[in-house]
Structure formats: structure tokens, C-alpha cells
Amino acid sequence: MSFTRVVFEEFRAIFTNIPVIFVVIVGSFLYAFLYPAPYKNNIVQSQKIVVVDNDNTTLSKKLIFLVQASAEVDVDKVTSSMKKAQELLNQGKVYGILQIPNGFEASVYRHIPVEVFYLANASYFLIYGAVIDGIHRAVEEFSANIKLRRLLFEGKSQNEDIDLIVRDSIPLYNPTVGYINYALAAILVFILHQTLIAGAGILGATQNEQNLKGIKGYWNEIGGLKLVLARMFAFFCIYVVLFLLYFGFLFQLYGVNIGADIVSFWCFSAIFILCCASFGTLLGLLINHPALPTQIVLISSLPLIFMMGFIWPLELLPKPIVWAIHFIPAFEGVNGFIRINQMGADLHLVMNDFFWLLGLCIGCVMICVLVIRQKMGNVNDSEKR
Structure with a gap:
């Protein structure tokens, strides 16, 4: 049987297998439109914080008012107990704490530098950034107002006290500072990874x-x-179309930042698709029940998401898990696509990921061939008997 005939048989087997069609085609479409729904608002705003006001003066209340006026944070409670504030933070009822120290107003009127303390829950990167940025802007605005009042009181011009260095935050790779470029761009790639492995496995x-x-x-x-090779090629052709849909249409639809050049993108995409196809083929060869690949993929999806490194820091994961996750195509693939597509990196900057995927693909192909030969040998032995 020629290779072209085998590819034709593979296509026919794929498109006549209802579970495979449902996972590969229907699943890819449904997840592409349903999963982004929670992230459609994109921007993180109005995160609850608690203020520990140990000064309880007019100026401390003005600072609290400015913080409350910030779009990023919402003052949920004002207390004088730091212990109570920490309990609220630990219970997840608030995401940040602002502490105004005792003697705050007195120090300001005496022109003595005073420190306010603020912290946030770093388990959620975007929430942490929103809380810290919201409080920081409010404090800067408060400080500028105090400085202006002092200059006017002393009869000086406002231009006499100009800051030589001004902080101006520019989010380079996440312009909206929201979930779209932070999480959704990686999740869409992960969806393609999971559906491809599940389809080939089924x-x-x-x-x-x-x-x-x-x-x-x-x-x-x-x-x-x-x-x-024929199975990998068949799934490769199908997922090239899905990649065009995802990166060419859905990324534009959801406003995901696209910074990859076409050559780097397709070179990396090709090896990623082939690696996932070989991995799914190997999974299918080791399983005898068609329902198991889907179950394995679904159960592993949530743990794998937290092991990819873009939601939960790899430094906080056990080293054996970090070592093992490199043998899942999604790890190198997702991180490579983030650097290429969101950060605009050239292909040579992700060659470590590229060669790792290539090696993983070759290894899966070799193991697949050995497994098939072993099965054929067992069949021949049983026929001889």
C-alpha cells in the first residue's frame, strides 16, 4: 500500500469516526468560542481591599477617599487592626491591604517623609498588579496634592519643584493589562494541543x-x-486549517496581540503540530478503549495548565514536576508561542524549544514503531500456535 493510499485511509478513518470528529472539529470550535467568555471584560477592576487606618485623621481619610476613587481597587473595610486585615486577606474576602501608620498627618504637616504600607495577594498576578498599581497611583496623587498645597502656602510657583524622574508604566507585552494577552493567548494554543492528542489517541x-x-x-x-507518518500527516493537514482559524481569525476577534513574523510562526507551528500528533498517536497505541484518551486529556487539563509557567510560577513547583512537564509538548509549545506571538521573538530565540519539540517528536515516532512491531510480532506468534 502506497503512502498516499495510507494517508487517504487515515483521512477516511478520521472523518468516519464520530468521537474523533466531535473532539477535533466540534471540540476545537466550541472551546474557541465558549472558553473566552469569562475573559471578555479583560480588564481587572474594583478589587476589594481593607485599609488599616492607625492614624484616623483628616488626611488619612482623604487618602482613603483617593484610593476608593481608583478604578482598580474598592475599599471594602476600614479597620485599626492589622491582624483582622490579615485574616480577611487569608480568607480571600479581600485581595490587598493598605496600612496608614500612626502619626501620618503630623509627619506630613512637619514636612517629614512618611511611609504607607500596602500589599496584595500575589497568587493572582493580574489582581496583584491591579491592587498595587491602584494604591500606588492614589498615593502618588495624594503626595502631589500635598506638595502643591505646600508650594502655594509658601508663595512659590508650582514650576519651582519639578520632578526630574517621573514613573511612567508602559506594559510592553500586555497593552491592556488584562486577561486576553495574559492567559487567553496561551489557553487557545493549549486547546489545540489537547484536542489533537485526544483525537489521535481515540x-x-x-x-x-x-x-x-x-x-x-x-x-x-x-x-x-x-x-x-501517515497519521501524523493527516492530523497535520487538519490542524493547519485550525491554526489558521485560531491565529488568523480568533486572535483578531478577541484582540490578542500578534507580533510573530509568518516564517517563524509557521516553522514553530509545524513542529508543534507534528509533535502533538506523534504524542497522540503513541497514546492511542497504548490504549485499547476509545473512551480513555478523552478522559485522560480532560482530567490532565487543569493540572497541566498550572504547570505551563504562565499562570503559576515554575519556581513554586516541585523540581520533579518541572522536569517531567518538559515531556509534554504543550510546555515548550505554549511558552514558545508566547515568546513568538506575544513578544515578537524571532525563531532563533526559541530554538531550544524548537529542538526539544523535534526531539520529542522523533522519540515518540520511534516508540510508536517499536510498539507496532511488538504487537505485530505477538499476532504472528499467536497465529503460528
Whole structure:
């Protein structure tokens, strides 16, 4: 059987297998439109904080008013107990704390520099950034107002006290400082990864189940390498179209930043698709029940998301887990796409990820061929008996 004929048989097997179609085509479309729904507002605003006012004076209340006026934070409670504030933070009822020290007003009127303390829950990066940025802007505005009042009181011009260095925050890779470029860009790539592995796994598991029932097919009549390469090529053609849909239409629809040049993007995309296809093919060869690949993919999705490094820091994960996650195509793939597409990196800057995916792909192909040969040897031995 020629390679072209095997590819044709693979396409026919894919498009006549309802579970594979549902996962690969329907699943990719549904997740693409349903998953982004919680992130449509994009910007993090009105995060609850508690203010520990140990001064309880007119100036401290003015500072609290300015903080409350910030779009990023919402003053939920005002207390004089730091212990109570920490309890609220630990319970998740608030996401940040602003502490105004005792003697705040007196120090300001005496022209003595005074410090206010603020902290936020760093478990959620965007919430943490919103709380810290909102409080910081309010404090800067308060400080500027105090400085202006002092200059007017002393009869000086406002221009006589000009700040030589001014802080101006420019979010380079996340212009909106929201979830779209922070999480959604990576999640959409992860969806393609999961549906591809599940689809290839279901197809292989279905054929294994048919073998156990004594039903022979084209997959029993050809060599292992030809079968594996043909299956990878068939899924590659399908996912090139899905990549065009995701990166060409959905990224534009959701306002995801696109900074990749076309050559770097497609070179990295090609090796990523082939690696995922080989990984899914290997999974299918090891499973005899068509329902198991989908279950494995669904159960592993949430843990894998937190191991990718863009939601939860890798430094906080156990080293054995960080080592093991490198053998899942999504890790190098997602992080490579973030650097290429969101940060505008050239291909040579992600060559470590590229070569790792290439090595992982070759390794999966070799293991697939060995597994197929082992199965064919077992079948031949049983027929001889």
C-alpha cells in the first residue's frame, strides 16, 4: 500500500469516526468560542481591599477617599487592626491591604517623609498588579496634592519643584493589562494541543479495540513507520486549517496581540503540530478503549495548565514536576508561542524549544514503531500456535 493510499485511509478513518470528529472539529470550535467568555471584560477592576487606618485623621481619610476613587481597587473595610486585615486577606474576602501608620498627618504637616504600607495577594498576578498599581497611583496623587498645597502656602510657583524622574508604566507585552494577552493567548494554543492528542489517541484506541475483536483493517497491512507518518500527516493537514482559524481569525476577534513574523510562526507551528500528533498517536497505541484518551486529556487539563509557567510560577513547583512537564509538548509549545506571538521573538530565540519539540517528536515516532512491531510480532506468534 502506497503512502498516499495510507494517508487517504487515515483521512477516511478520521472523518468516519464520530468521537474523533466531535473532539477535533466540534471540540476545537466550541472551546474557541465558549472558553473566552469569562475573559471578555479583560480588564481587572474594583478589587476589594481593607485599609488599616492607625492614624484616623483628616488626611488619612482623604487618602482613603483617593484610593476608593481608583478604578482598580474598592475599599471594602476600614479597620485599626492589622491582624483582622490579615485574616480577611487569608480568607480571600479581600485581595490587598493598605496600612496608614500612626502619626501620618503630623509627619506630613512637619514636612517629614512618611511611609504607607500596602500589599496584595500575589497568587493572582493580574489582581496583584491591579491592587498595587491602584494604591500606588492614589498615593502618588495624594503626595502631589500635598506638595502643591505646600508650594502655594509658601508663595512659590508650582514650576519651582519639578520632578526630574517621573514613573511612567508602559506594559510592553500586555497593552491592556488584562486577561486576553495574559492567559487567553496561551489557553487557545493549549486547546489545540489537547484536542489533537485526544483525537489521535481515540483513533488509535479504536483500531486497537477492533484488533481485539478480530476485525482487521488497513493498519494491519502496512509497516509501523508508514502508518505513524501517515497519521501524523493527516492530523497535520487538519490542524493547519485550525491554526489558521485560531491565529488568523480568533486572535483578531478577541484582540490578542500578534507580533510573530509568518516564517517563524509557521516553522514553530509545524513542529508543534507534528509533535502533538506523534504524542497522540503513541497514546492511542497504548490504549485499547476509545473512551480513555478523552478522559485522560480532560482530567490532565487543569493540572497541566498550572504547570505551563504562565499562570503559576515554575519556581513554586516541585523540581520533579518541572522536569517531567518538559515531556509534554504543550510546555515548550505554549511558552514558545508566547515568546513568538506575544513578544515578537524571532525563531532563533526559541530554538531550544524548537529542538526539544523535534526531539520529542522523533522519540515518540520511534516508540510508536517499536510498539507496532511488538504487537505485530505477538499476532504472528499467536497465529503460528
